[in-house]
Amino acid sequence: MNYPVWYLPETGGGFLIALISILHVFVSHFAVGGGLYLIYAEKKGLKENSQPILDFTKKHARFFLLVTMVFGSISGVGIWFIIALVNPAATSLLIHNFVFAWAIEWVFFTVEIGAAFVYYYMFGRMDSRTHLQVGWLYFIAAWMSLLVINGIIGVMLTPGSWAQDMDFWAGFFNPSFFPSLVFRTFIALMIAACYGFLSASFTADAGTRISMTRFSAKWALVTLVFTLISGLWYLSVLPDQSQGLVMGKSPTIAAIQPLTAAGFVSFLLLMLVAGIVRPSLNLKPVAGLAMISALVVMGGFEWTREAARRPYVINGVMYSNSIMKKDLAALNDGGFLRSALWVQNKEVSEENLELAGEEIFINQCYACHTVGGINNDIIAATRTMSYRALVSYLKKIHELRYFMPPFVGTEQEGRALAAYIAGGLHGKEVQEPQQDAGSVAKGPALFEENCASCHALEDLSSLQGVAKEEIVAMLRTLNEISEEMEPFGGSVEAHGQLAAFLGGHTDTAQQETAIDGKAIFETHCRLCHGVEEMAPMIGNIDRQEIFTLLGRLDQLESSMPPFGGTAEEQEALADFLASINQGGK
């Protein structure tokens, strides 16, 4: 909201970030691990006094230079460009806080470049002791680059106390700093081995190919084990919510996990079979498959890490859509559009409802959703929702889906966003709920408001004909059906109306208009209190006082919430409680 949004509705910035960053990390980790691989490949050649192995190492160094210096370094700059375009607010916050970390990384990057060029161009021209020292200098500089970047990336996932005081060192050495560093070090070595495996497949001399294939596969397998162990350590230090997302609560992560696992198994098998057992099988297509498998594993990790901090871009500090968590209350009170800089509609009116809604969409939703694109298409995601369903859904979006930021703004702005999505994108009717609708009409409305964000009516056709009481019971225990659902939170009356609608009992719904105080007691109080224990508690408190007390139950007992139903329901419940000592209604 402080910065303009680069709006490519069908592409989406997230897709561009993912594209550049996954390819970059696959090369940048090679740039780190590959340094150590080159040193040990050269040492192996020297120890075995093998010119073919030294030739292999030099050829691999040239490949290393071409991949890391060109694609690696430029795509690294590319990440910087793309994050600044897609999320300038977060980039600015991090750059301003960690400018000297980036400056330090720049120094190591400079040494890396110098050492990489000297290592390659002086191969065979410099005495081997000095040449190996150059290799070590390269590796140390590259690993230090990783260390520094790891500190900055880590703060986005586990900011620790930095989130409160923005202290540089507290942020840099954040809670996941060490596990992430160890994990990335091993994954870098593993990927380096994979690149070595690829180079070996291109080696004409059969003896060298087999020798370097085994050498690479051993590296890969050993580092794979340590990658797994350090990965578990990394996972263990994540906050509970992030762990939950990684373990399956995030659909984004859940969707990628089978592919990542397949890549992992494929890589493991290829290294075992074509690397150790039968290295002669290391042909170019086999090595290519190993590279793809490793890319999938690396991509899966990066994808997971990015998604694990949802709904934030900087965990606990800034939401994915650049809104600062600390600003929520003020924006909800004062209005989002009034505070946003890059919008033309500062106020919402009936005339500009959809236009204002589109600006809210661009500023709040587009960070993750495309419009008609492949990645997280908002049109597909809201296809079943009506305007009314959207209005209701936006109010609790962050409760229903933890990984989504809350809608920020006034009720009117929420209506504008719903109008843009339902009316502007889907061409649906934009009509306010009828306050005086009869109970028959409330069933569909309740469905739209509470269920339609996830379910089409036809998905629930199996409920047709099911007894209303049974559906009511299901509505009260939806969380037992799926962890992603909450029990339906409506009144007793609403339970009946929704159940009647879902079960196709619309003829009986009209009977639900009478409010039953006992049923309300069953819904709201029965979980902790039996009717019989209420009698001595109520004693001779009069009905009016009971009504008043229901509104401030938390003052009687801090663990009790105040009664949350409608005024009519509160009246009915007060009547029922007052009648207990007279034998109940």
Add this chain to the structure above:
Amino acid sequence: MNPLFIPQPDTIPVSWGWFQFLLLLTFPLHMLAMNAMLGGLAIGLAQHMCGGTLQKQLAHRIAIALPLVIAFVVNFGVAPLLFVQVLYGQFLYSSSVLMGTFWILIVPMLIIAYYGAYLYDFRFTQLGSAGPWIAALSFFLLAAIGFFFSNNMLLMALPEQFGDYFSHKNGTLLSFGQPQFWPRYLHMLLGALAIGGLFVALLGRFRKDLHPDLANHAEEVGLSSFLVLTFANVLIGFWYLLSLPNELMLLFMGGNVGATIAFGVALLLAAGALFAAYKKRYWLTFYHAIALVVVMTFMRSWLRSAYLKDVFTLDQLQVVPQYSPMIFFFITLVAGLVCLGWLIKKTRDVFVLEGKQG
């Protein structure tokens, strides 16, 4: 008056003067490397197309150096881009988004240009007549990247244009329609080609004793290119000065003492460089040119401050002090320089030894 769209800047950890110092320290390095890259490639391409043996030798030598130079252009560009984001982030991030579609294209363009340079180097002989085409493609892409940089650096200084965002939400707003754009870009481009001449002459001097003809040819080509292009660039420089909004132009003509002195020194350095090049005195030309580039970067910085002074001055940045990371950076910088020095020494030892062995 149209509303201005200027984001709130973030806080900085040390006084803005440190960042300005670091920006002015590192930006000339990027400029010099960029000039060597662009000018060297252009002259190498021209030499390659001329067709003579000596010309091809020179083109090949430039081709060998080019990937290394590109690596340092990028590397030396990272630091000033970092520091300018700290100082002027609210303008630069905004202008980058406004031209986002072109800005991100720089990445694939640079990758292609860079691989082209490696191909031109590693396959110089095998490529035959295709070589100059590859080099030309790389040159075109690098010059286009410069074009986009000029667009962004001008756009960030014109926040009154930011309101055009609403008709360019897809990031296609450029600033080449501004009267000062073309003289600015051409001044930069011609300057790069001129300084590139001095880089070519420097390359020719490498192992001069083994290839005296090549060294003389490179110096002849380099100095004459520098002389002609710098002379033309002085004229374009005046065009640039006159294209500036009146108030900004007058800064360098008595409106501001420091800016006027810098402009005067730049003119003297340009005259000195031209005279030295005319007299074929390489090192004298070289030092004048280096000093000229440094002074020019100072003037450029002055101009940016003047463009923005009505809406922002650097002292408005709020400091939340934390100096220890900067101290750590300076320690790392010294250690890094020591490492680079060691690498240069060890490489030099190899060349000396190889020279002795013939």
